[in-house]
Amino acid sequence: EAGVTQFPSHSVIEKGQTVTLRCDPISGHDNLYWYRRVMGKEIKFLLHFVKESKQDESGMPNNRFLAERTGGTYSTLKVQPAELEDSGVYFCASSSGLELEQYFGPGTRLTVT
Amino acid sequence: DAKTTQPTSMDCAEGRAANLPCNHSTISGNEYVYWYRQIHSQGPQYIIHGLKNNETNEMASLIITEDRKSSTLILPHATLRDTAVYHCIAPNTGTASKLTFGTGTRLQVTL
Numbered sequence: 028e029a030g031v032t033q034f035p036s037h038s039v040i041e042k043g044q045t046v047t048l049r050c051d052p053i054s055g056h057d058n059l060y061w062y063r064r065v066m067g068k069e070i071k072f073l074l075h076f077v078k079e080s081k082q083d084e085s086g087m088p089n090n091r092f093l094a095e096r097t098g099g100t101y102s103t104l105k106v107q108p109a110e111l112e113d114s115g116v117y118f119c120a121s122s123s124g125l126e127l128e129q130y131f132g133p134g135t136r137l138t139v140t
Numbered sequence: 141d142a143k144t145t146q147p148t149s150m151d152c153a154e155g156r157a158a159n160l161p162c163n164h165s166t167i168s169g170n171e172y173v174y175w176y177r178q179i180h181s182q183g184p185q186y187i188i189h190g191l192k193n194n195e196t197n198e199m200a201s202l203i204i205t206e207d208r209k210s211s212t213l214i215l216p217h218a219t220l221r222d223t224a225v226y227h228c229i230a231p232n233t234g235t236a237s238k239l240t241f242g243t244g245t246r247l248q249v250t251l
Contacts, residue, residue, distance in 0.1 A: 072240065120183075120239075128186040129186065131184045132183050133183050
């Protein structure tokens with residue numbers, strides 16, 4: 028069974044530019060989560076999809092972040108316009124409706140210069 | 141989420157058992173205890189979870205006290221590859237809930 032995949036693995040952009048991160052969850056997993064870890068800080072929750080619906084977006088930092096999961100399969104997280112403080116590692120995780128554990132992807136390291 | 145408290149760091153000799161404690165004195169009756177670990181900069185890896193009974197899988201054992209106010213993750217034969225930050229988490233709902241990561245315990249396995 029393929030795990031959670033994320034693309035790209037690294038992204039370096041300039042302040043003010045736009046970046047889109049993609050997450051492909053484990054096939055059949057209805058729950059999809061985005062987390063991020065900024066330098067020196069703990070991993071923080073961003074939002075949770077159940078299929079294509081946003082179940083909980085309480086962790087989204089501001090309206091420069093837009094997450095979508097059209098069709099309930101893969102998800103994208105767009106940052107527009109990017110700011111320096113958006114630098115960090117963005118993790119995606121998925122879980123099925125029956126299991127309690129979340130499976131994480133390898134993360135996307137975003138650097139905003 | 142129930143607040144969890146873990147030691148900042150621990151050392152363990154390779155081949156010995158690593159016992160990582162976690163206090164969760166405010167845990168409620170339906171809150172599970174999850175353990176994850178993060179090796180270097182990789183994504184967190186699920187290890188084990190439990191409610192009130194002790195649990196064992198191919199990676200570790202989880203011992204939960206009868207009053208559920210604390211638990212211990214046991215890696216029976218630690219290897220160098222087990223060096224990681226271990227997180228004890230008790231989300232406030234039983235299923236499909238966001239995870240709140242703290243600083244965890246940094247386990248260093250040495251030769």
